């Protein structure tokens with residue numbers, strides 16, 4: 608898929624996930640075949656007030672390209688200023704969050720409208736935001752929207768058209784309303800409707816759980832790229848699996864236990880290098896829990912994982928996991 612002047616390889620992107628898609632995880636997903644990654648959301652208001660140099664969330668590495676920085680806010684001027692600041696981190700695109708359902712985001716913002724998915728209640732404001740950010744930067748500007756705010760205001764098509772007219776270069780659509788949060792299953796039909804209604808690339812999102820569902824989302828909606836969120840947690844291999852299935856029709860076997868443990872250690876080691884061991888290990892506990900999911904005695908290993916303080920604690924845990932396999 609083309610986005611501005613760059614090409615996204617493959618058909619799968621990593622969705623932005625606050626607290627999860629940090630530099631280390633994005634890098635891992637790119638290594639396994641994600642063609643495009645987006646940072647965790649960054650507050651436009653926070654950014655314009657704080658020293659941006661300290662903003663860890665926006666740090667991008669050269670080997671995770673193309674990559675977008677995602678901003679949230681509700682004030683066109685703040686968002687434009689924040690996009691200018693974000694440019695110091697050399698993103699390939701700026702993505703605007705119009706989908707987050709969290710009350711602390713929906714009730715926040717410089718002009719008291721509300722950010723994230725609350726923006727969809729005011730399509731005209733969505734358009735003003737896109738044009739303000741477009742005027743501030745010379746790289747592609749994308750938006751990530753939901754189906755609508757609630758079942759009485761399903762307006763993804765309208766918002767997508769307004770954003771396109773305002774200059775958006777691509778639109779990611781999560782097929783759920785704000786009211787639905789992350790359940791029940793995503794409505795892919797709305798993604799197909801958006802794809803029909805705009806000329807810019809459309810990124811389909813919601814409920815891609817494996818290679819076959821990625822192929823189904825592409826086929827059923829005609830979208831240009833699929834975006835994988837929760838199914839990538841503790842499972843960066845999903846990008847390799849999607850690629851193999853889409854290019855050769857091959858269903859790859861799941862990673863071996865050995866590979867799972869090696870990749871988990873690589874992921875968490877990178878987090879320690881990036882953030883310092885103490886903070887990284889606290890954040891790594893949840894990742895370890897996901898990598899250990901489905902193993903025999905997973906509950907007991909996960910109890911150990913939530914207490915990890917040091918990288919050595921994790922090495923000991925991996926040793927326990929491997930020893931158990933040898934005794935089977």
Ligand SMILES: Cc1cc2nc3c(=O)[nH]c(=O)nc-3n(C[C@H](O)[C@H](O)[C@H](O)COP(=O)(O)O)c2cc1C
Pocket residue numbers: 622623624625626627646647648677704705706707751781789812813814815834835836837838
């Ligand atoms: C823990 C978590 C954090 C998220 N953070 C963000 C975020 O920062 N920005 C955003 O646009 N969406 C965020 N999302 C939504 C995801 O990007 C995605 O739209 C949603 O999970 C649906 O895709 P999935 O079914 O593949 O998980 C988050 C989702 C989860 C589960």
